[in-house]
Amino acid sequence: MVVGAGLAGLVAARELGAAGAEVIVVEAQDRVGGRTWTRRVGGVPVEMGGQWIGPAQPYVNALARELGVETFPTEVPGRTVFYEGGSRSEYEEDEAVPFREPDAASEVREAFEALDGLAKEVPAGAPWTAGRAAEWDGQTLETWKLRHARSRGARFYIDLAVQSLYACEPRDISLLGVLSDVAASGGSGGLFEIEASAEESRFVGGAQELSVRVAEGLEGRVVLSSPVRRISQEHDGVLVESDAVSIRAGAVVVAVPPVLRGRIEYEPALPAAQDGLSQRMPMGAVIKCHAVYDVPFWRGMGLSGRAEGDTGPCRVTCDNTTPGEDAGVLTGFILGADARLWGQESADEREAAVLECFARYFGEEALHPRGYAECDWGAEVHARGGYAGVPVPGFFLDHGFALQEPVGRVHWAGTETASEWNGYMEGAVGSGLRAAREVLSVLTGAGFGQGDLPGKVDRSRGRPRAGATGTGG
């Protein structure tokens, strides 16, 4: 059985079902999709959570094709608004970012090139085995940034890239964590750039549609509104107790973020290393804000809806309009420390500040949307942050090996466990496939080779052992 009807859990269940296993999914919320969630606001669909995919993401693309969920390109032509030090400018896609300091643009480019260089030394899926892992997991990305960017502009732009990509501040994430993602996605260009490969397309009907269709295929075997409280391992299986149902099964896939793993009770208790993992991957912080207008008025001004700024609440925005709808949607992200601060204000104050921010970027018309909606993922009890768990310094060295490691009949899925594209829908799908095949291998004794498992880490490579503990320093 499966805990969690997000994309990872549902894909695991689908795969188990396709292999002939009886499967049931138990979900805490009253909907499927986890951190993908499509709502209607001002008469049009808007994406409250994950929404983008790219061409270098095979599993999620294959799933969409199988389910008949179509995609459309994200790109909106036009100039980007750039807001630095209280001053607004615009630039074309083929122009340099108009930093106030002349050195900033080249510093940003050189910094990303330096990251790419280091990432070449990081084995994808097992970053803790890199030769310089201790050095890189000993520091925050902030420390690295301060060494590699001198100008104010370059520093804020790197901040913005980290905030946009991880919904955290550079101080919150291990340098090794970033290098690991750069390595696994083929270079910083695919991760950090604005119209990057990871954001190339969106789903017709919204990203949640993938989960909705997989759940339909499971024909009633998804139990909603039933938080799982306790997982007991018995001599021949597991007992999973949730508010609405208790279920015995041969094995369980727990497909929730690491921090939420730790909030389930286990019998016997999780080993210290596994529980410690759940303590050291806090969720990013994001409030995703949408304003719906009668038309995408910024397009008439030659603007793409993209803004980049050094001032909150929304330091980054995009045009999130759905093709074929008249209404235009502007989406702003409140990220990292901004999200923590603005999350404490009233909804009215926050909305007013977001719209004023949009007006700074796109003019007064932005103050009068026909609809407004937001999602503070940190306030969602069954997510407790977004986009994903963030590896703090030391996480990979001490706990990385345990991300995928089953504990008896308890297996782990969720985008954070993915060796490639972790934090993305791609990682979620890949992790669900891997976990399902692990379970099938156990249940049937079929002995699926590790080569069959997407993103499966070969733990013989570099699982740390006590006997090998070196000296200090």
Add this chain to the structure above:
Amino acid sequence: MVVGAGLAGLVAARELGAAGAEVIVVEAQDRVGGRTWTRRVGGVPVEMGGQWIGPAQPYVNALARELGVETFPTEVPGRTVFYEGGSRSEYEEDEAVPFREPDAASEVREAFEALDGLAKEVPAGAPWTAGRAAEWDGQTLETWKLRHARSRGARFYIDLAVQSLYACEPRDISLLGVLSDVAASGGSGGLFEIEASAEESRFVGGAQELSVRVAEGLEGRVVLSSPVRRISQEHDGVLVESDAVSIRAGAVVVAVPPVLRGRIEYEPALPAAQDGLSQRMPMGAVIKCHAVYDVPFWRGMGLSGRAEGDTGPCRVTCDNTTPGEDAGVLTGFILGADARLWGQESADEREAAVLECFARYFGEEALHPRGYAECDWGAEVHARGGYAGVPVPGFFLDHGFALQEPVGRVHWAGTETASEWNGYMEGAVGSGLRAAREVLSVLTGAGFGQGDLPGKVDRSRGRPRAGATGTGG
């Protein structure tokens, strides 16, 4: 009422009871004392958890006097064993540490002096208001160490100090977190030095005796073996649901480590900032190991039982013998990354490695104790690590203000919430007093001034506000 019968929770209950409030304490474990726990091993008492106090710790000393729990000095005369790079040496208390590199000792001294200098700029109890808070909370202590110590010896010795003090690696803790503790305890000497003020004395009968006596004074109002699962706020009080009892009360003091706060369900759910706090203070990792011998044989060799080394499993040991008992007790600490690795080995392998380590320090006689016991605090389900929660980079900037901040009728205690001596018994006692007086102030409207509350943070000083979010960089 109070959740958690550790020192903080029991002190809060005692204070509430003394003020005439009806009070009940609900505890998950089958004993009181939390992270203090005295067991008998080989016929003598040994301390599985916290055990030391110092003269600069007023609240715990006053409590001990009131309860009639006596103390005795920790110090054992004799030479310290020093083990570096596979080579064993000894040194007297008034000699320099015999590092292999000539510069190491002065580098260590200069590094601690530099920490003391920075700490003078950190307001005790509100480190996030320091002028350079963003710089210091943006980096790990590891980053700082690599800049301030060049020699291998100095680096391992700083590692050892951090491991000994926090049960974590320098990469696991924010520089600002360390500076905050140095500031609150009057300088690094009181924290880091070997026979430091914070370790000057021990309790006759063991540190748990404080909790046992406070619990006796509560006359049956402590419910054991009843984990709290859910706290609901109602319009005129709280409902606390635990396995054995459900209790309505006017207010509740939750006196558990931050990570365990997050594992209770709240209705309404905790605000994102409060839940985020529980995600960003992972527990340190420690396995405390005791070997009991017929006599403290190392004393006859002129040794104090203290060892310091760069090789696991126990990089630091001490003589933990109880005066008046014939038997000698050697205690070794497996700390930080060592604890995570050794925690995954079998108990037999671990015991053998610990005794071999003791034998390297104190000779072959150490291989044959008459009793052996250990506690892996990470495996204790109702502690999930030790000694305490460790602030990761960014913790204080984003969440520090929320450590003591009540959420409606839910108040917080526990050593991690203390403004002074957090992580120590002193911090636990102080936090319990503060939380009790907060509750009394609410329940009676008596308006206790903030000046009455030990370690109470004046949140008007520097609580971050969304409107004040600055620019990037």
